[in-house]
Amino acid sequence: MASPAFSGLLEAIDRGAFPRTRKLLWRMLYNMLSRRWRDDDWRFMNYGFLPSGSAFPLGQDDEADRPFIGLYAQAVDGLPLDGAHVLEIGSGRGGGARYVARYHAPASVTGIDYSPATVQLARRLNGDVANLTFEVGDSEKLPFADASIDVVVNIESSHCYGDVAAFAREVERVLAPGGWFTFADMRGKTALAQLRQQLAVPGLTLRSETDLSKGVIAALDAAELRKRTRIAKIRFMRGFVAEFAGAQGSVLYRELSEGGVVYIAQRYQKNGSAISGSSAQAMG
Numbered sequence: 266m267a268s269p270a271f272s273g274l275l276e277a278i279d280r281g282a283f284p285r286t287r288k289l290l291w292r293m294l295y296n297m298l299s300r301r302w303r304d305d306d307w308r309f310m311n312y313g314f315l316p317s318g319s320a321f322p323l324g325q326d327d328e329a330d331r332p333f334i335g336l337y338a339q340a341v342d343g344l345p346l347d348g349a350h351v352l353e354i355g356s357g358r359g360g361g362a363r364y365v366a367r368y369h370a371p372a373s374v375t376g377i378d379y380s381p382a383t384v385q386l387a388r389r390l391n392g393d394v395a396n397l398t399f400e401v402g403d404s405e406k407l408p409f410a411d412a413s414i415d416v417v418v419n420i421e422s423s424h425c426y427g428d429v430a431a432f433a434r435e436v437e438r439v440l441a442p443g444g445w446f447t448f449a450d451m452r453g454k455t456a457l458a459q460l461r462q463q464l465a466v467p468g469l470t471l472r473s474e475t476d477l478s479k480g481v482i483a484a485l486d487a488a489e490l491r492k493r494t495r496i497a498k499i500r501f502m503r504g505f506v507a508e509f510a511g512a513q514g515s516v517l518y519r520e521l522s523e524g525g526v527v528y529i530a531q532r533y534q535k536n537g538s539a540i541s542g543s544s545a546q547a548m549g
């Protein structure tokens with residue numbers, strides 16, 4: 266049975282209604298989640314992605330998080346990360362930034378998130394990784410100098426923003442010439458055109474677009490048991506949390522399966538030619 270609160274939230278996101286209020290409400294929600302659920306083995310808050318081809322390499326310790334890491338593995342695959350300054354915007358509990366810092370060789374990875382409680386948690390959960398830091402910051406007003414970042418990563422966060430075009434302009438500002446912006450998130454099918462418009466700011470060139478929806482459903486299936494076990498321990502707002510988590514039977518799971526919601530990945534490159542990378546994915 267769908268939670269009416271969650272269905273209302275999805276509809277409001279797609280309509281783009283009340284951007285400032287939505288932004289504040291999301292922050293309250295993430296602050297609340299990070300204060301309430303502080304489990305050491307919970308470093309991701311995304312729906313995940315499992316590619317249909319060969320599995321990407323992972324150490325045994327990270328296997329349980331494979332579905333969630335999948336979104337990051339596809340996001341950075343083939344990008345020039347060696348020695349790069351990487352910024353993740355909307356880094357949540359930090360598992361994705363942790364993956365990039367541990368499985369690649371960047372000079373630095375910085376995660377920013379506008380939820381102070383979530384940043385505090387990310388610092389605690391990932392304090393063992395060198396070259397990885399977390400700061401409080403807003404996607405629409407990035408606390409970084411012009412042209413100071415080589416790769417910007419943004420995973421399943423933009424649906425919370427008040428002004429996605431302002432976010433894209435900020436990404437363009439902080440990226441060095443030739444730098445990469447790798448993005449993934451979901452939208453209702455009818456809101457996709459608007460999203461593409463919002464991200465298409467001057468100075469950024471679209472290099473690839475991929476529909477990830479099938480692999481996201483595969484990840485939701487793979488993570489179902491783990492989620493159900495967690496949800497069973499919750500007494501408060503259990504229906505809402507099951508919807509939020511995209512559990513089987515939720516509105517989100519159904520809409521993704523039926524094509525009403527689409528999960529896309531895009532890669533943009535900042536105009537200029539200081540660094541070069543590979544863009545292996547075909548346009549979807």
Ligand SMILES: C[S@@+](CC[C@H](N)C(=O)[O-])C[C@H]1O[C@@H](n2cnc3c(N)ncnc32)[C@H](O)[C@@H]1O
Nearest residue numbers: 295309310311355357378379380403404422425
């Ligand atoms: C669904 S979670 C995804 C977290 C992480 N990317 C992951 O995949 O595990 C969305 C995150 O975006 C953050 N966020 C939402 N709006 C933001 C904004 N305007 N600026 C920075 N972070 C934001 C939230 O606080 C939350 O941690």
